[in-house]
Amino acid sequence: MSANLQEAIGPVCESFGHDRTRLLDILLAVQQRLGGIDDRAIDAVAAELAIPRVDVAGVVSFYTFLAPKTRGQLVIRLCNDLPDLMMGAEEVAAGLEAELGIRFGETTPDGRFTLEWASCIGMSDQAPAALFGDVVVPRLTPGTARRLVAELRQQPPGADLHRLLVRAYGDGANAHDLVRAAVENNLRQAGEVIFAQAEPDAGLSKALAMSPAEVIREVKTARLRGRGGAGFPTGMKWEFVRAADGPQRYLICNADEGEPGTFKDRVILTERPDLLFEGMTIAGYAIGAEHGILYLRGEYAYLRAYLEHVLARRREKGLLGKSVLGKPGFNFDIRIQMGAGAYICGEETALISSCEGLRGDPKNRPPFPAQRGYLGHPTSVNNVETLCCVPRIIQRGSGWFASIGSRRSTGTKCLSISGDCTRRGVYELPLGTTLRDVLARCGGEDAVAVQVGGPSGRLVGPEAFDREICFDDLATGGSLVVFGPGRDPLWVASQYMAFFIHESCGYCTPCRVGNVLLKERVDRILAGRGEPEDLDYLRALATTVKTASRCGLGQTSPNPVLSVLDNFRPACEARLKEPFEGRQTGFDIAAKLAEAQRLTGRKSVHFDA
Amino acid sequence: MNTEAITFTIDGKKIEARRGDTILEAADRAGVYIPRLCWMKELLPAGVCRVCTVRVNGRPQAACTQPAAAGMVVENDTEELRQLRRDLIDMLFVEGNHFCMFCERSGNCELQALAYRFGITAPKYPFLFPRRSVDASHPDVLADGNRCIRCGRCVRASRALDGKSVFGFTGRGPQKRLAFNGPNLAATDVAAPDHAIAACPTGTLIVKRVGYKVPIGRRLYDHSPIGSEIEPPAPEK
Incomplete structure (x- = not known):
């Protein structure tokens, strides 16, 4: 068995040149071959790469798509984001549990199915949705979910399940031979920049006739700001990277959109991949990079073959590779780095850690990625949508772009x-x-x-x-x-805190502990056991977490709680109770009795709870 | 190495620093104590515990990782930051299972000493009572996960000072756990004299059979609070 293991793992490590910084890819490939990563596989990878096994175990246990123990042959990950819950994900879950006879987090005794919850998988517009392995199954109902699982059970082991899972293809490139997904684009409104019809690679041709400094100036004049949320001026970021010392520079496209409720990058990746790669190439030219990385979230693995195909076609056409479009001295190519189910990796320094084969912990700043990023080289990390704006700006001019939108928020x-x-x-x-x-x-x-x-x-x-x-x-x-009417803002806050607890990397104290404490008190108020002083407690705690956290996740994770306190205070106050005769109403005697009875293994003689 | 001197202020006091110093290093040299837990002199700073959070020109930054710059205005010993640090120390207490009264490290524990310095007698947050494991497999070293605060000092010390990789972390978020480079501690190459063991600020890593060699009452923080090794002694009255 151990020899088999080495036989399976050796060639995988070899295919990545035994490069420790490709550990995430190696582990994903090993998992693909073995169906899971157990302790012996961890030992074998560590031995093969000559790195401490604890480092391999640390990476495996960080990413939810890597299984520290072998799971079932088919992992069903049902999305538990709010839109999914609002559309009945819990009923779908009950249907799946009833059909398979297991609870979420468990594997069927025959080792064929595992049920898990997943944070937002980017299908909120067609919720409830689940990933069956890599395959997206949107618009589930309890009935269709049960029928699907019942049919899957009838299949002999090793059968191709794709045909069963995907009955009809979605619109546009979702129906492409290399995608074959049931996903719908639901593109309701195409604007002038991203989804408008544009002449392919006209922006790139024009950019290569300009100097890199001119390209950056054009992007600055357009006042393009980062579309990921922070709104940092893109041209300024590129200028920093271009000015930084180093023999190499890197351009990374952040396609790890994991913010619950976000799925627009999925539609861009499906319908405008050429525009994205064109934008990445122009960015590479502007900052002086030869290497680009597309960090694709694990949930979008079903798009990978298609994106690889688009990249291959661009190489054939001379749009990537040596001397792009015949421009002497400008060499640029792109590789796809798969993510593995970690929201934090959308944070740019965590994303860099992940590309380097590490746990997706953010890095300390300074140094900033523009000074020392991927493998220590100056790096620009830009959002999918940001990079898609670039070819359009170059093609149609910064004035055109700046005329769209408002004065400080163009486009x-x-x-x-x-x-x-x-x-x-x-x-x-x-x-x-x-x-x-x-x-x-x-x-x-x-x-x-x-x-x-x-x-x-x-x-x-x-x-x-x-x-x-x-x-x-x-x-x-x-x-x-x-x-809509009837939704409870406090419930929203509680659900979002659960998300942040699940997605915190756990590196720094306030985010690791504070989010748990915030949810505890929100839930107490939700259960009708809150006291007036809990609102001040929550505000103070939220402020500490925001102030002391190391990265953007913890600096913003208390926002759901603060939003409720600021904008929906009556909804909270209506639930609070004054302490009764000096006794804390927050104390849940029924829960404590249940806990005591569980620990002692007998019923209370005095309390009948 | 550029050793050009720069000056900045902490709580209005003028501080001299060398270019390349962090705020914390410069403060230490000037006799200004900035509370910290995950920082250790011989190790690269990591910015884990956030107890050293100061305000730099109004913005919160970890003093252990933030480079000193000329003219910066640093706030350290303010009511806001004292409260913030109390909150963080509280969080570390309720996150683990800390029973000082029967912990061998009592009196030498940096977490306990900080709580005393900040006047914390009981945490204001609810205890989370996590389930953590104890590893007693090794003949000379005990690892009690109940007391671990995830500071990573052992992880860094083992690599940087001992030339080993005994420790690491697995899991993420609240499930982040101290892990060993093997199925248990006995399967690693850890040894009692390792810097990694001495690096532990709490009672997580304990050397066996030397417990209470220094009796309670004569321990590091029994008579003077943590930080007094940095601050100039208070003028005698």
């Missing part, structure tokens, strides 16, 4: 809209559009609250609906979740 923004509205999907709208306008377009006029910018953004009520979607007002990386 369009792709919005992923889900939740309680009738037309869920992707909308490319000029920045500066009001929330009310957006709600009218998507059929969400009766919203009582909207989560703008994912859980790390803010939850706003109707009094904010006249505000604008832009960098300086309601900033968003693209996620808008609509909540």
Whole structure:
């Protein structure tokens, strides 16, 4: 067995040149071959790469798509993001559990199926959705989920399950031979920049006729700001990287969109891959990089073969490789780095750690990636949508781009809209559009609250609906979740805190512990056991977590709680109770009795709970 | 190496630093104590515990990783930051299972000493009572996961000072755990004299059979608070 293991693992390590920095790829490939990564596989990889086994175990246990123990042959990951829960994910889960006779987190005794919950898989507009292995199965109902699993059970081991899982292909490139996905684009509104019809690679041709400094100046004049959410000026970032010392520079495209409720990058990757790669190539030219990396989130693995195919076609056409489009001295190529189920890897320094084959911990700053990033080289990390704006800016001019949107927020923004509205999907709208306008377009006029910018953004009520979607007002990386009448803002906050607890890397104290404490108190209020002083407690705790956390995750993770305190205070106050005769109402005697009875193994003589 | 001197202020006091110093290093040399847990003199700073959080020109930064720069205005001993540090220390207590009264490290423990310095008698957050493991497999070293604060000092010390890789971390978020380079501690090449063992600020890593060699009452922090090794002695009255 051990010899077999070495036989399986040796060639995988060899194919990556025994390069320790490719550990994530190696582990994904090993898992593909063995069906899981157990302790012996960890030992074998460590021995093969001559690195400490604890480092391999550390990486395996960090990423949810890598299994520290062998799971079932087919892992079913049902998305538990809010839009999915609102559309009935829990009922689907109950159906799956009943059909398979196991609970979530368990594997069937025959070793064929494992049920797991997944954080947002980027299908909020067609929820509830699940990943069956790599295959996306959207728009589930309890009935279809049960039927599907029953049919899968009938299949002999090793059968091709794809045909069963995907009955009909989605629109556009979802039906491409290399994608064959049931996913729908739901592109409701194409704007002038990303989804407009454009002459392929006209921007690249034009850029290569300019000097890199001129390209950067054009992007600066367009006032392009990062579309990932932070809004840092793209041209300035490129200037820093170009000016940094080093024999090599890297361009990384962040396609790890994991902000719950975001899926617009998925549609861009499906329908505009050439525009993205064109933008990456121009960026590489501008900063002086020869290597580009597309960091693709593990949830979008079903797009990988298609994207590789687009890259291969571009190489054939001379759009990648040596002397791009015949430009002497400009060599540029792109590799795809798969992620493996870790939201934190959307943070740019964590993303770099992940590309280097490490745990997806963010890095300390300084140094900034522009000075010392991937493998210590100056690196620019840019969002998918940002890079897609670049060819259009170069082709049509910075003046054209700056004329779209508002003065400080130029261009369009792709919005992923889900939740309680009738037309869920992707909308490319000029920045500066009001929330009310957006709600009218998507059929969400009766919203009582909207989560703008994912859980790390803010939850706003109707009094904010006249505000604008832009960098300086309601900033968003693209996620808008609509909540209709009857939805409970405190429940929203609790769910989002569960997400952050699950996705915190655990490196620094405030984020690792503080998010758990925030959720504990929110849940206590939800259960009707909150006291008036809990609101001050929550605010103080949230402030500590925001102030002391090391990276953007912990600096924004208390936002759902703060949003509720700021914008939905009556909903909280209505649930609070004054302490009764000096006794804390927060104390849950029933829960404590149950715990004591579990520990002692007998019923209480005095209390009948 | 550029050793050009720069100056900045901490709480209004003028501090001299060399270019390349972190705020914490410069403060130490000037006799200004910035509380810290995950920092150790011989190791690269990691910014894990965040107890050394200061405000630099108004922005929160970890003093252990933030380079000193000329003219920066640093706030350290302010009510806001004292409260922030109390909160972080509280979090570390409720996150683990810390029973000082029967911990061998009591009196030598940096976490306990910081709590005393900040006047914490009981945490204000609810205890999380996590399930953590104890590894007593090794003949000379005990690892009690209940007391681990994830500072990573043993991880860094083992690699940088001992030339080994005995420790690491597995899991993430609240499930992040101290792990060993083998199925258990006995299967690693750890040894009692390792710097990694001495690096532990709490009672997580303990050398066996030397417990209570220094009696309670004569331990490191029994008579003067943590930080007094850096601060100038208070003027006698």
